[in-house]
Amino acid sequence: MVQYAATKPWLKSYPPEVPAELATDGYHSLVELLEEAFRKYASRDAAACMEQRLKFADVDRMSQSLGAYLQSKGLERGTRVAIMMPNVLQYMVAIAAILRAGYAVVNVNPLYTPRELEHQLKDSGAEAIIVLENFAATLEEVIAATSVRHVVLASLGDLLGWWRGPLINFAVRHVKKMVPEYRLPTGEGRSVLRFNKALEEGDRGQLRRVEIGPEDVAFLQYTGGTTGLSKGATLLHRNVVANILQAEAWFKPMTSKLGDKALTTVCALPLYHIFALTACYMLGARLGMMNLLIPNPRDIPGFIATLRQYRVNLFPAVNTLFNALANDPAFARLDFSELVISNGGGMAVQQATAEKWLKITGCPVVEGYGLSETSPVATINRMDIASFNGSIGLPMPSTDIAIRDDDGNDVPLGERGEICIRGPQVMAGYWQRPDETANVMTADGFFKSGDIGVMDDEGYVRIVDRKKDMILVSGFNVYPTEIEQVVNMHPGVLECAAVGIPDARSGEAVKLFVIKSDPTLAEEDLASFCAEQLTAYKRPKYIEFRDDLPKTNVGKILRRELRSSAP
Template identity: 80%
Template sequence: MTTYADKPWLKSYPPGVPAEISVDVYPSLVALLEEAFRKHARRDAAVCMDQRLTFGQVDELSSALGAWLQQRGLARGARVAIMMPNVLQYMVTIAAILRAGYVVVNVNPLYTPRELEHQLKDSGAEVIIVLENFAKTLSEVIERTQVRHVVLTSLGDMLGWWRGPLINFAVRHLKKMVPEFRLPLTDGRTVTRFNQALSEGARMSLKPVQLGADDPAFLQYTGGTTGLSKGATLLHRNVIANILQSEAWFAPMLQKIGDKPLTIVCALPLYHIFALTACYMLGARMGMMNLLIPNPRDIPGLIATLRNYRVNMFPAVNTLFNALANDPGFAKLDFSELVISNGGGMAVQQATAEKWSRITGCPVVEGYGLSETSPVATINRLDLDKFNGSIGLPVPNTELAIRDDAGNDVPLGERGEICIRGPQVMAGYWNRPEDTAESIGPDGFFKTGDIGVMDADGFTRIVDRKKDMILVSGFNVYPTEIEQVVNMHPGVLECAAVGVPDPHSGEAVKLFVIKRDPALAEEDLSSFCHSQLTGYKRPKYIEFRDELPKTNVGKILRRELRQ
């Protein structure tokens, strides 16, 4: 009998992708990045609002900012937070923090004061580099945190000597996008402008720091959709491994384009692990230009930006694929050089994937990962000609097992919790040994909390989160299945299914729907579900809404809908 230990996925591997690669080739992530900066020095590393930044410039500027940070007297391994959207400053800041010997703490700029305070206190961050648009939030909590130094940046800071000030004036005074704030300078706190830190740092020398593969590189906070956010401690070796694993998977397809500079769309926020690895890190490794999108919710603005570039890679979540595919302007773009559309972060809906493929001619290739796995654990074959609804195959050096609640492997084809082992799996949760012990077993397998099924060819499908499962009269109902079906209805734009208390069956399915067709009625959907789903899976309640609550990356917050 075939078992997970037999690695059934290897027989389905695409040509040119090895089962094992060497992941211990760099002493630290800094060594990998500095090699990339030198190798691709003349190539563009990023473009934002038509302003370009070469890898050579990222090298020079991050060295200056890193030297300035070192002069603050921080100990090796100190945590430095970044709180901004996708702007050129982000490209410089990540490299600066790592090169100076510190740990990056990525912060969602749309956090509430409560959420920000928790993350700053939990991580022990001593410095924060923040876009001034979000400084008011920081000002409300800073005195209750360990933050001693604030670096304030503005949207136009790296957009040119004449355009930058104009953009800053418009953002502050015409659009009024910078709420008034006052940052306290008590207890020796300092506030420095980003460009001032760069110019001061340019007169200093960055002191090389001996970092090891087992030093933390990132505290990547996760679990916001399930409760208290926890910091996944990603070591230098975890991130290096995932960059090299991703490169091994993508290289055969990208080599078809030839050795020329490639462009990757970075519309997902860089503070999220998906964009951090798939855009920033892989982009540096392979000399790609990141097309930075500060506000991906502005779909007309995003389409206007895309009009000026021929993109090669487009990582996105279902929400973004869906929004673009449903905008008439998107179909008018040039997709002649788009070779990879990789989906992750949440389940990609078949209806969305099919529409995207029809418009772009490039099928959505779904992958799977978590903050705790740096993030890439599985990816589909890139040579698939159509969407298959699976999360694909484990990437090189990665093992996947499907297990029951007792930790035993279930037979292939049966449901169980997806568990992952590989060099990209985090060291643990920051300062939470009990949570770490609960999530990583003695055999090194990380328990994802996702329920999946692996077939005989090694392809895995997610059927749902453990906690999102709905129990109807003793039958397990998985919301993702309901949503996949309902999204096939032409009158539905988006939907979410949750369990609600029911006096007869314990729980019943409630469906929240955003209409594509204003004429869509409850009876139409009920009839459709009746034809597609067995009795206990059918939604008992249907509620139409104008919008659904989501995280900033676009995941629907079922927890909020349940409440």
């Protein structure tokens, strides 16, 4: 039996420039790291969106103003503040503002249903939210049941210029009708203020310096729960700082070849997702890169039209996005002469997709692996690979990976076991869920990922199966229990089970097996019901009615048997 943490077989495969261990305690907080970037790269562009750019100096100034406004509402140090927006310029300002004011960020998927939003706001105890007006109607439905007292209301055109901004807002509200009617409550200690007005109010005050330490909470990143309710991975300032420094060290052999010029990274992955949060926003700040923000990456023609205007250097994405772009003839006509890193994560990158991407761009997909609980990057391939290799790579610096059996013992190299991760980027635990935390953390400090993998003699890891019943749809975790709890609320359903099945577009898709209590129940009835309760990526793509479901002798539904029977 190999003791992975003791022998570290992966070090023999490390690039010579990358250290095995990193001093990740050089910064007390993300605020120190961000403010250093604001000073160092003040004149560089930090973000571009809809043909408008913000410099690092702009993000610095605006985040101070917005942070001062939030402090003026009497929020105490450590208060959770939610953000509910797609990738727009305001997101860049909001994250920095919340952290600099001494608060913790709660990232929220803007497409959540009222049920999903209510749970996340209540569970986190968020007392304020910065939300794009397009999603204010969803907030209106649940705000009274939460602790949210202060709303900063953003609109798409806020930071897009004195004439383009109002024009875009008019089109979004009145031509495209993308902003449903809403009425958010005010009075009795509640406030609702427009984003630009909040900046103006903050300008009249001053951001109060708050002592923030490594053990303070920076982010609550919500991920699915075995109980059917999502839970917040508690990421401390030191966790995210560590992962940024690890990523910087790993990328350095490639980025150093580019000199000190300003780089551009594509930020099409949503900033509320841990992958984009660290790999685009935080690493971008650390390296002085411009984030090219894509509010709607599903609009592939619009996405390609945007890419045509820029020379991009880094392209983080999930398999579905690589695949959608590579299969559009217009994408192949773009200029990829300055693209040097295409990093894939969030879900397994498929061989066919990677090969097509390499043929078109000349830049191989470098696959990595991580989770919300690991801030996120735990393993990654070398940047100098010539082609896709199907592995999730080597452990990051200062990171140990162990492959363990059900009894917690390391298995021999080449044998299957659960991928377990230990390092400074591993979360402090699940927010107010000591029982859930105990289920995934070992006595010697490893996080049990729930993924089954093997490690070879060179230290490369491959995922071969999933221990958990979790379904991975386009890089997003979907837990069958949540789907089943929602579907079981329908009066026409007697019993149900949800499983993941292979899907060419999204990697996996949700398939639902249902036993009816009402013989007239139709597939479209259930689909409509799910659309009201579940955000799009969680909704069943396939529904099959059955007379019975396979079960153990104690009555537990055998999801694995259902998966194997699904066509």
